[in-house]
Amino acid sequence: DTGVSQNPRHKITKRGQNVTFRCDPISEHNRLYWYRQTLGQGPEFLTYFQNEAQLEKSRLLSDRFSAERPKGSFSTLEIQRTEQGDSAMYLCASILTGELFFGEGSRLTVL
């Protein structure tokens, strides 16, 4: 499968724990995005990378969130000291030109 790959697909954690999600974009895609989708809502933009540079961050991305894309390939999204409000689907997307290709998402449940 040469699409956007995300893992883990599901993560259940206790409040206060740290979690990390990984996204492997389509190999030649130089731009990578993270979105968050809560139940019953549309996805909301979190952050964007061009190659390894993080070029934009939404105000939704609090200090507890950090994203990286070392070497411009895969990306990680870490959430520290999780809160119940962090429960959501975290979607990764990549693009070279044209349209965004989305992964199947990583669903986080914070108990």
Place this chain on the structure above:
Amino acid sequence: AQKVTQAQTEISVVEKEDVTLDCVYETRDTTYYLFWYKQPPSGELVFLIRRNSFDEQNEISGRYSWNFQKSTSSFNFTITASQVVDSAVYFCALSEFAQGAQKLVFGQGTRLTINP
């Protein structure tokens, strides 16, 4: 600020009926892109169409058609002769052209259920 409104939260129809999903957007930009995505239960957002603000021609792709009307800031999506496999959540989205970064603003989505 940009905004996308999908007023229909849920729609349920019987197979073979035609169904239209409404999308109204707000932007101050003169150049922008509009999109429709489909989200099946698996969660992956599937791209359906992209339209730039200068192209108001309606588009048809098989059973799918899109009606872009700049005068009313609407970009509606019609499925003709619906099928059970069309059941999904559908999202309309807006992107600024100048950014080139595909930072999309999504509507809340319309959950479409096609009953056999």
